Amino acid sequence: GLSANTEFRVADLFKMTPEAYAALCENGxxxxxxxxxxxxxxxxxxxxxxxxxxAPRRIVYVSCSPATLARDAAVLVHQKGYRLVTAGVANMFPHTAHVESIALFERA
Incomplete structure (x- = not known):
């Protein structure tokens, strides 16, 4: 089954230093x-x-701001060696201007 091939780890990557990220990778x-x-x-x-x-082979990026997703995608593609595989928009809040954007990136 999947459980033999899958491991889930949860971390707040927005509060993580490069050293803590490296330690997290070393531990698991x-x-x-x-x-x-x-x-x-x-x-x-x-x-x-x-x-x-x-660096992770794939990144799934979910964003409530298409503008910041586009900005961050430029860094992933042009500086970090990823390619955009697919992207989409989910209208989770009908009759408002808010949408969720989802993009999948893979290491090139």
């Missing part, structure tokens, strides 16, 4: 995938601090 191995769901400000500091070695 490097991350294959991470899910990022930042506040409206985005995750620019996090995506800029992703290490070259041990």
């Amino acid at each position: 191995g490097a991350f294959d995938k991470i899910l990022i769901d930042p506040p409206r400000d985005g995750a620019i500091d996090l995506v800029k601090s992703l290490p070259e070695e041990g």
Whole structure:
């Protein structure tokens, strides 16, 4: 089953130093995938601090701000070696201007 091949770890990556991230990887191995769901400000500091070695193979990025997702995607693609695989928008709040954007990135 999946449980033999899957391990879930939870960490607040927005409060994590590069040293703490490295320690988390040492204790359980490097991350294959991470899910990022930042506040409206985005995750620019996090995506800029992703290490070259041990960076996750896939990133699922959920955002309530398409503008900050676009900004952070530019860093992931042009500076961190990821490619955008797919993206979409979910209208979770009908009759408002708010949408959720979802993007999948893979290491190139």
